[in-house]
Amino acid sequence: MHPRKRRERRISVIASLILVTLTLVASLSIFLVMEHQAERIVNRSLQLSLESRVRLFNAKIQQRLEASQLVATRPFIIAQLKQLDADPHDAAAIKAVQLAADTLLPTGFSLIRFSLPDRHTIAAAGIAAVHPGLSVPLKLETTAQLLWSDGGFVLAQERPMLDGRHRLVGYVLTESRLPELTHMLRDTEALGRTGELVVCGNASSGMQCFPAALSRRIYRDVPPVQNGQPLPMAYAFEGKSGLVTTRDYRGHEVVAAYTPLAQLGLGMVLKVDTDELYAPIYEQVREVSYMLLFFLAAGLLLLYWLVNPLVRKLAISEREARHASERLRDSETRTRTILDNIDEGLVTLAANGTVESLNPMAEQLFGYAPGALLGSNMLDLIDADDHAKYRERIEHFTARQDLHAPPTAFELAIAHRNGKRLPTEVRISDMVLGGQQKFILAIQDITRRKEAEARILHIASHDPLTGLPNRTLLEDRIKQAIQSHYRRHERFAVIYIDLNDFKTINDSLGHTIGDSLLRAVSGRLKECLRQEDTVARQGGDEFIVILSRVEHPDDAATAVQKIIQTLTLPYFIEGHELHSGASLGIAIYPEDGHNVTALLKNSDTAMYQAKALGRNNYRFYSPEMDAKAADRLMLENNLRRALERNELALHYQPIVSLASGEVVAVEALLRWTHPVMGAVSPARFIPVAEDSSLILPIGEWVLETACRQIREWDRSGSFHGRIVINLSPRQFRQGDLVQRFTHIIKRTGIDPRRLGMEITESVIMENLDSSIRMLQSLKDMGVEFSLDDFGTGYSSLSYLKRFPVDKLKIDQSFVRDLVNDHDDESLVKAIIAMAHNLKIRVVAEGVETVDQLEFLREHRCDLYQGYYFSRPLPAHELKFPQYLPRPNEPNAGSSL
Numbered sequence: 001m002h003p004r005k006r007r008e009r010r011i012s013v014i015a016s017l018i019l020v021t022l023t024l025v026a027s028l029s030i031f032l033v034m035e036h037q038a039e040r041i042v043n044r045s046l047q048l049s050l051e052s053r054v055r056l057f058n059a060k061i062q063q064r065l066e067a068s069q070l071v072a073t074r075p076f077i078i079a080q081l082k083q084l085d086a087d088p089h090d091a092a093a094i095k096a097v098q099l100a101a102d103t104l105l106p107t108g109f110s111l112i113r114f115s116l117p118d119r120h121t122i123a124a125a126g127i128a129a130v131h132p133g134l135s136v137p138l139k140l141e142t143t144a145q146l147l148w149s150d151g152g153f154v155l156a157q158e159r160p161m162l163d164g165r166h167r168l169v170g171y172v173l174t175e176s177r178l179p180e181l182t183h184m185l186r187d188t189e190a191l192g193r194t195g196e197l198v199v200c201g202n203a204s205s206g207m208q209c210f211p212a213a214l215s216r217r218i219y220r221d222v223p224p225v226q227n228g229q230p231l232p233m234a235y236a237f238e239g240k241s242g243l244v245t246t247r248d249y250r251g252h253e254v255v256a257a258y259t260p261l262a263q264l265g266l267g268m269v270l271k272v273d274t275d276e277l278y279a280p281i282y283e284q285v286r287e288v289s290y291m292l293l294f295f296l297a298a299g300l301l302l303l304y305w306l307v308n309p310l311v312r313k314l315a316i317s318e319r320e321a322r323h324a325s326e327r328l329r330d331s332e333t334r335t336r337t338i339l340d341n342i343d344e345g346l347v348t349l350a351a352n353g354t355v356e357s358l359n360p361m362a363e364q365l366f367g368y369a370p371g372a373l374l375g376s377n378m379l380d381l382i383d384a385d386d387h388a389k390y391r392e393r394i395e396h397f398t399a400r401q402d403l404h405a406p407p408t409a410f411e412l413a414i415a416h417r418n419g420k421r422l423p424t425e426v427r428i429s430d431m432v433l434g435g436q437q438k439f440i441l442a443i444q445d446i447t448r449r450k451e452a453e454a455r456i457l458h459i460a461s462h463d464p465l466t467g468l469p470n471r472t473l474l475e476d477r478i479k480q481a482i483q484s485h486y487r488r489h490e491r492f493a494v495i496y497i498d499l500n501d502f503k504t505i506n507d508s509l510g511h512t513i514g515d516s517l518l519r520a521v522s523g524r525l526k527e528c529l530r531q532e533d534t535v536a537r538q539g540g541d542e543f544i545v546i547l548s549r550v551e552h553p554d555d556a557a558t559a560v561q562k563i564i565q566t567l568t569l570p571y572f573i574e575g576h577e578l579h580s581g582a583s584l585g586i587a588i589y590p591e592d593g594h595n596v597t598a599l600l601k602n603s604d605t606a607m608y609q610a611k612a613l614g615r616n617n618y619r620f621y622s623p624e625m626d627a628k629a630a631d632r633l634m635l636e637n638n639l640r641r642a643l644e645r646n647e648l649a650l651h652y653q654p655i656v657s658l659a660s661g662e663v664v665a666v667e668a669l670l671r672w673t674h675p676v677m678g679a680v681s682p683a684r685f686i687p688v689a690e691d692s693s694l695i696l697p698i699g700e701w702v703l704e705t706a707c708r709q710i711r712e713w714d715r716s717g718s719f720h721g722r723i724v725i726n727l728s729p730r731q732f733r734q735g736d737l738v739q740r741f742t743h744i745i746k747r748t749g750i751d752p753r754r755l756g757m758e759i760t761e762s763v764i765m766e767n768l769d770s771s772i773r774m775l776q777s778l779k780d781m782g783v784e785f786s787l788d789d790f791g792t793g794y795s796s797l798s799y800l801k802r803f804p805v806d807k808l809k810i811d812q813s814f815v816r817d818l819v820n821d822h823d824d825e826s827l828v829k830a831i832i833a834m835a836h837n838l839k840i841r842v843v844a845e846g847v848e849t850v851d852q853l854e855f856l857r858e859h860r861c862d863l864y865q866g867y868y869f870s871r872p873l874p875a876h877e878l879k880f881p882q883y884l885p886r887p888n889e890p891n892a893g894s895s896l
Helices: 003-072 077-087 092-105 179-186 232-237 279-305 308-339 360-366 384-398 447-461 470-490 502-509 511-527 553-570 597-613 624-642 684-693 695-716 737-748 763-781 810-816 822-837 850-858
Strands: 111-115 123-124 134-137 142-151 152-162 170-175 196-203 208-210 218-221 244-245 251-261 266-272 345-349 355-358 410-415 419-433 436-445 492-499 534-539 542-547 569-571 577-578 581-588 618-620 648-657 663-674 678-680 722-726 755-760 782-788 807-810 841-845 864-867
Touching: 003 152, 003 170, 003 179, 003 244, 003 251, 003 266, 003 360, 003 447, 077 092, 077 152, 092 111, 092 123, 092 624, 134 196, 134 208, 152 179, 179 196, 196 218, 196 232, 208 232, 232 244, 232 251, 232 266, 251 355, 345 360, 355 737, 360 410, 360 436, 384 410, 384 419, 419 447, 447 470, 447 663, 470 492, 470 534, 470 542, 470 581, 470 597, 470 763, 470 864, 492 553, 492 597, 502 511, 511 534, 511 542, 511 553, 511 569, 511 577, 542 553, 553 581, 553 618, 581 597, 597 618, 624 663, 624 684, 648 695, 663 684, 663 695, 678 684, 684 695, 695 737, 695 755, 722 782, 737 763, 755 763, 763 782, 807 810, 807 822, 810 822, 810 841, 822 841, 822 850
Parallel strands: 581 618, 663 722, 722 755, 755 782, 782 807, 807 841, 841 864
Antiparallel strands: 111 123, 111 170, 134 142, 142 152, 152 170, 196 208, 196 266, 208 218, 244 251, 251 266, 345 355, 345 436, 410 419, 419 436, 492 542, 492 581, 534 542, 569 577, 648 663, 648 864, 663 678
């Protein structure tokens, strides 16, 4: 062969090899850059998704732990358990604990169970998780387990209950269903058809895993290493967080983000099959492979053409090089399209911070038109408050030792064109181009993530029903107020608020009305307080107010009076007119306590003292209240045993006709004789019975005893009039009062027309329509009704004419000075005239002198009772035929 031809062929072969090599290297380089960037973005999204789920999981568990702690520290329940520890058969204490369990159950629990130190169950409410599919103990200070029952998570906790001296008085077991976590475990549709969230606990026998979206079944005692390779969860149990590509329990290759839930002793893994996760990347692989095959074919064809003359070969080489350049530009266009469409902003900076390039997402984040930011300095695009943080991060990145370490993310606020501050997450990387270092910033908008974190924080620190701060946030606010006192020396007040009659409204009208009432109360409290004050919901129908900047106790008293006036106004909810009001206790810092516990306890004590004074009252805390609280508790405990020990009795005071002098009825009055204390005044023990709900069994005992006395008098034929009993406010608020009374009347076999009942007008007005229906039901049976203490309550004719009452009782406070006080004289005349016009008879109580009697007879009063005729007496001392008016009998005192 001619040497020139051999030289031309040699040159042609070398040129062809160079052309093919350059084509392969360029194509592979583009593909590798594109693949690495896409994988990094996808992997980061998987890790962020896992972090969001971990935050939600921890927040929900913590919320239920705090709710259980609140139950375990309730002073009232602890006091009842302490009483039961001393006397396990105390029925009243058992009933009180059961009532507490029923009341607390709707606050997010599926089960509440109280037991004594010997684990004997005292009271329970709700349904326990029976035969859970899986039970994983949590690594907490208290005994807690995460269960899987009825297709969902259940958090079971057992906490000891300690008294003021830290002595064990019992245990409380709570179970809470966690529907949000169950939904999170199953809802992985956003990750694709192979996405799966796995939550496991670690035990010596292996991993205990809850049902995930793909497996749909529970795994027990699963070894963390299979076929010599660790499962993703094994890394989480080692306390590590990160990302790994490995095989899962199915044997499928997956990309898994893992992290420990260290404070709970659990692990969490979020994984997706690599085939699905990297499918878009694999599609690009196929496209590039086809392109490479095309280039190789072109190179082989080029070898054929190189045997032609050198000029033709050069022309062909130039044409093929142009085609290759166009294909390279197409490949670059594809790469640019991918970078332009990812959900992160990419900014390339020179070493001095000048912006050299941005993708469309970055321009959108900053709010500028394409190309408008080129040449700007990056500091001009960052919020001024974060300039120092940005410089520190750039310096730290430049001075790093490990050049191959993955970039760490940090939060940075960028300045949007419209002036708003946009929260972002930034990662820094670099490259060398043309011998100069370039920085690459990957910027991601985290506004939604910040909003989600804020929502989770709000849920953890606020009451879900009213939106007010909960116990946790309240205690933090009190601590802040104490710290502020050290700086400014300003006093503040803690006000404990307990609603009146809420339980009655909630039980009779339903929880929906009760919840609406609580929201209405919270709204009124916020409206009547200053912006710097805090109102929080303690739980149930209890609220707590932190009143800041209290210079004098009178300032607190003024605010409290405003609160009482606001809460006393009627509520109109779903067609119902409701009346509630509240009792309030006030503790002033630092006089009444130097820490959160003392202030809350002392304000609670003051509130109970206010309740003892009657409705809609307030009291300031004083050290003497502790002694009064102890005395009240002693009285309550003895009163609980009074029925069992037959210490209660009924005395009867005659009600006499002014026209005939005949005893037409007797009023049954409750008396208590204690073996040690002796006779206890009704004024002392009746309020205690009313507040503690003991009035309910006592009231039924009074009715049944009166009915049996009627039956005894019927047998002896000694008296054929009515026995009048007093209905307490708490009795009247019972929704099943008519059924209870009907049952007693039928059981004793008496004629209901022999019964009379007295009730105050203020109690009827609490729920007017319901009260009238209840009174009418009993009246239809033959029961006679008297309106007690008339003139001291609403005394409105517009309401009085609607009441189905037979008698009005003039309060003894008007009768006492009847002869000497012109106002009382005029008032009694008006009451008698008004009642007769409404065809209602009038009873005057507390008649003690002949002058009072003659005045009442002159103005046609129908009936009277009082010491003038007879004091209250036991049934066996009453002699009805022999009773005659005894004129000039000296005043013997009150007719209680």
